[in-house]
Amino acid sequence: MLDGEYFPDSYTIPIVIRACSQLHALQLGESVHGQVMKFGFDTNMIVMSGFVRFYASCGSVEFARKLFDDMPERDVVSWTTMISGYVQLNCLEESFVLFDEMRRDGIEPNKVTIVSLLAVCGNVQALDGGKWVHSYIVDNKMEFDIVVGNALINMYARCGCMSNALEAFHNILEPDTVSWNTLISGFAQNGCPVEALRLFQEMKNSNARPNEITLTSTLSACAQLGDLEQGKILHTYIAENNIIYSTFIGNGLINMYSKCGELKEAECVFHQMPDKDIFSWTALVSGYVQGSKLKEALSLFHEMQLSGVEPNEVTLVSMLSACAQLGALDQGKLIHEYIIQHRVKQDVYLESGLIDMYVKCGCMPRALQIFHCMRRKYTFSWNALIGGLAMHGHGREAIILFSQMQMTGAIPDSVTFLAVLCACTHSGLVSEGYQFFNSMSSFYGITPGIEHYGCMVDLLGRAGHLEEAAEFIEKMPIEPNHIIWGTLLSACCVHRKVELGEKVAQHIIRLAPDDEVYVLISNLYAEAGRWDDVRRVRALMGNKGLEKSPGCSLIEVDGIVEEFHVRGMMHYESDRIYLALDCLMLQSKEALFESSEYEASMDNKNGEEFFR
Template sequence: MRHLSFEPKRSPATYKPWSSRDHRSIILLLLQRCSSRQQLAQIHARMVRNRLVQDTFAVSRIIALLTSPSALFSMVYARRVFDQIPHPNLFMWNSMIRGYTHQRAPRDALSTFKLLLACGGSSPDTYTYAATARACAQLKGLPTGSAVHGLVMKCGFDSDMFVTSGIINFYNSCGKVDVARQMFDEMPHKDVVSWTSIISGYLQLDQLDEGFRLFDEMRKVGVVPNKVTVVSLLSACGQSQALERGRRLHSRILEHGWESDLAVSNSVVSMYAKCGETTDAMDAFEKMPARNAATWNALIGGFVQSGHCREALSMLQEMGCSHTRPDEITIATALSACAQLGDLQQGKRLHAFIEDNMITCDVFLGNALINMYAKCGDLAEAEAIFRNMPVRDVFSWTALISGYVQGNCYKKALSHFEEMRLSQVKANEVTLVSLLSACSQLGALDWGRRIHAYVEENEVRKDRCLQNALVDMYAKCGCIDIALQIFHQVRCKDAHTWNAMIGGLAANGHGREAIGLFHQMHQIGDVRPDSVTLMAVIGACGHSGLVKEGVAYFDSMSRLYGIVPGVEHYGCLVDLLGRAGLVDEAMDLIDKMPMTPNDLIWGSLLAACRIHGKMGLAERAAQNLIKLAPNDEGAHVLVSNLYAQAGRWDDVGHVRSLMGCKRIAKSPGCSTIEVNGVVHEFVAGDR
C-alpha cells in the first residue's frame, strides 16, 4: 500500500517543530487530494495523533468524502467518525442523512433525522428537509412523510422550492399524486425540478396524457426541461409502449440537440426497443457517436421487455465482439431472455461465463440465475443456487416459489412460503399472486384464506393483479360470494378481472349469472372482451344448456369483437353441442373447422358419442384421438371404456394390448383434500 508523506524533508539545522496550524493546513491539503479509502484512513489517524479530531471543518470534510457517492463512499466508516464527535454541526448531520439516502437506507436516514431533532443543537435547514423527504419517498412511508411535511410547514420551509419538490416527490412515491398536484399548484414559483417531480408522479401512475400535458405547459411558461424530465418521459413511453408519443418526443430531442447527452440517447434506444421497434432502436443505436455498457443494456433490456429475446441474445454476442465488457445488468437481462425462451443451454453458458470471469454473484445476479433455472424447469439447480446464497431477499424467494408453481409443484411452493415467512422476509404482490395461483390449482381454500389474511395484516399493496388472483382463487375454490365481493371492490377492472369472475361463475354452475355479468361488461364498455372472455361465455352456455345463445356468441366473435375464433373456441362449441345431444351438428362443425381439430376436440366428441350412443361417429372420433395422442394415457382409456360400454371386448383387448406395447399404464385416480390447512393427496385404494 502506498503511504502518504505528511512532512517535507528538512535539514537538522533548519528544524523547527510543526505548529498545530501547520498540521491543520497539511491535513486539509491532503484531504483535498485524497483519492482512496486507505489514504483517508491514514489522514484520519494523523488527525487523531495530532489532536485535530475536534477540528470541525476537517472532520466535516472527512464525513463529506465518506457520504458522497465516490470511491471513498462508506457509511459504516462515516458513522464511526460521526459518533465520535460530541457536538456535530448541521453540515455533518445533513451529510449523514444524505449519505443514507444514497445508500438507499431510508430507515437509517430517518433515525438520524429524529436524533438531530432530539439533540436540539442544530435546527434543520433546507438541505435537511429535502434529504429527509427523499428518505420518506424511498421508504414509501406515508405517516412518517406526512409528519415531516407537517414540520416543514410549521418551520416555514413550505415556500422553499427545493424542499417542496422533495415533498411532492414523496407523495408521488406513495401514489398520492392528487396531494402532490395540490402542493404544486399552490407553489408561487416553480423550477425545472418542481415540474419534473409532478410530471414523474403522473407517469408513475401510467397517466401519460396528463404527464405530457404538463410537459407542454412547462415549455410554454419558459421552463426548459432537463435530461431528467426527458428521460422520465421516454421511460414512460417505453413502459407503456406509447410509440407515437415516443416518436414525437424523439423529434423534439433532435430539434433541441439533446441527443448529445448519453443518458438521453440511451433512453431513446431503450424506448424504441421496449416498443418492439427493433429497426428504429438499431438506427438510433448506430447513430450514437459514443456507447457504453449502459447503451448496450438499454438495447438488450428493451428487446427482452418487448419479447424480442432472440434479438437480445444476438446483441449480447455483438457486444462481446465490440470489446465492451458485459456487466451484472447485462448478464441478468440476458438470463431473463433465456428464462422467457426456456433456453436452458444458453442459460447454462451464461452461468459458466459468470464463473469463468469471476463476476461477483451478488443477490441481484443470484436472483436472475434462480429465475432462469426455475423458468427453464431445472428446479433442482434453482434450489441449489438459492440455498448457497448468503443473502436472500423477497425477489429470491419469489423467483423460486414462482418456479415451483409454474412446474406444477404447488405444495412445494406453499411450503417455501411458510419458510419465507419464518425467515422474516415480507412477501410482495408478485409472490402472493403466484401462491394464490397454487391455491387455485389445488383447491386449497384454507391456504387461500391464510394468504388473503397475510395481505391484510401486512398491508400489502393490493394492485389489480393481486385482486384478480384473489377473485380467481375464491371462485375456483367455490366461494362465489367472496369472489363477487372482491370483484366489486376492484376499481379499475381489466379483462382478467372480468374473465376470472365470468369463468368462476360458469365453472360453479352459475351459467346464467356468468352471461349476465358478460352483458354488464358489454354495457359498461370500459374493457373490451378478449378471446378468453368469449371462451368463458360459450362455456357458461354449455353448462347451462343455452345452445342458441352459445352459437350466437360464437358467431358474433369476429363481427362484434374482431376476434378470430381459435381452436379452443371451436372446442367449447363442440362441447356445448355434444352436451345438448347435437352430436351430428358437432361433427359437422368439426368438418368445417378452418384448422386441424386437436385431441381435446376429438375427446369431447367421443365423450358425447358415448353418452348419446352414437357408435359410428364414436369410432371415427376414437381413431382420430389415438392418432393425435398416440402416447396419451387418458385418450386410450377413454377409447377402451367406449368399447367396453358397447360390449366390444375384442376391441377393448386390442386397445389394452396397444397400451402394453407402448408401455402406457393407467395411472390410479388422484385427488387432493385440505384438512386443517394441510393439503393431502390420495389415490384409489388409499385410506
C-alpha cells in the same frame, strides 16, 4: 458544530442538505433550513438550490417551487434542480413549462437539464415530448454526447420505440457498458428477446464489458424464449468470468431456469445464494406454481414466512393461484386474511387472484363479494367470475353476468367467450352457444381458436347431438386436434354410439396414439356391453406397452393438502390409511350382510301375512 460556536459556510451547508435529501428526513431538513436562515444564507444561490432539491426529493414540490421563485438569482443549476424536482414526481407539463421559462430567462440548458426532460418523457411514455427534446438535442449538436445518447436510448426504450433507440445507440461514437445495457434491457422488456441476445453477443465482441445488469437482462431474454441452452451458456459465462454472484444475477437465474422448466436447477441456485430478497423467494414460488409443483410452492411460502421475509403482491398472486389449483380453501382464506391484516394494496391482479381462488374452491359468495367491491373491473376480472359460475353449473347466471359486462362497456376477449361457451355447455344451452360462437367473429372481430371449437363440440356432445358435432368438426377451418376428437369420443361413450366412436377413435390414433384413446375405446365397448372387444383393446394396450395412468386426488385437511394416488404406497401415513380402509371394508360387508338378513326376514314376514 453549532454547539462549539463554529459557523457553517456555503460549503458545509449543501453537504448537510444533501444528507437530509438522501435520508428523506423532512423534519430534520426543515430544522436545518431554520438554522441556515439565521446565518443569512437565504440569498445564497448554492444553498437555496440545495434546499429546492431537498424539498422536491421529499415530495414537497410546491414549497420547493416557492423557494425557487423567491431566489433573487438563478443559474442553470437552480433551474435544472427545480426541473428535476418535477421529473421525480413525473410532472411532465410542469417540467416543460419551466424549461421554456428557463430559456426565455436567457439561461441555456445543459446536458443534465436535457437528461432530466428525457427521463420524465420515458417515465410517462410521452413519445411526442421525447421526440421534441431529441430535435432540440440535434439542433444544439448534443446527440454525440454519451450521457445524452444513453438518456435518449432509455427514453425511446421506455416508450416502446426500439427502432429509434437503436438509431440513438448507433449515433454514440463509443458506446459504454451503460449504452449496451440500456439497449439490451429495452429489447428484453419490450418483448424482443432474440434481438436482446444478438446484441449481447455483439457487446462481448466490443470493448464494453458485460456486468450484472447486462446479464440480468439477457437472462430475462432467455426466460422469455424458454431458451435453456443459451441460459446455461450464460450461467457458465458468469462462473468463468468470476462475476459477483449478486442477488440480481441469482434472481435472474432462478427465473430463467423456472421458465425453462428446470426447477431442480432453480432450487440449486436459490440455495447457493448467500443473500436472498423477496424477489428470490417469489421467483421460485412462481416457478413451482407454473410447473404445477403446488405443494412445494405452499411449503416454500411457509418457509419464507418463517424466515421473516414479507411477501409482496406478486408472491401473493402466485400463492392464490396455487391454492386455486389445489382447491385449498383454508390456505386461500389465510392468505386473504394476511392481505387484509397487513393492508396490502389490493390491485386488480390481487383482486382477480382472490376471485379466481374462491371460484375454483367453490366459494362463490366470497368471490361475488370481492367482485362487487372492485373499484374498476377489467376484462380478466369479469372472465374469472363468468368462468367460475360456468364451472359450478350456474350457466344462466354466467350469461346474465356476461350481459352486465357488455352493458358496462368492458370489451370481451377470447377468454371471455371460452367462459361463456363453457357456461352454455354445462347448462345444455345449445342455441345460445351457437349465437355466442358466431358473434365472436361477426360482432367482436375475434377469430375462434381451437379451444372455442372444442367447447362447441363438447356442448353438442353433451346434448346428444353427436352427428351434428361430427359434422361441425369436419367443417372446422382449422385442423382439429386429438383433444377435439377425444371430446367427441367421450360423448360417444356416454351415449353408447359405438359405430361413430370407432370412426372417431381412428382420427385420434392417427394424431396422438397414446394410452388415453385406448382407455376411451375400452370404456365405449364396456358401456355397450361388448366385453370381448374390451378384452381385445386391453390386450392391445399390453402389447404396445401402454397402461392407464393412475388416478390422483388432492384433499385439504386442517390446512394441509394431502395427495393420493391409486394403489399408491408413498404417503407417509399409507400403513394407517390402508388399515383404516380394511376396517371400513369389513364394516361395510357386515352392514350389507345385516341389511340382507333384515330384508329376507321382512320378505318372509310379508309373505306369511299375504298368504294368511
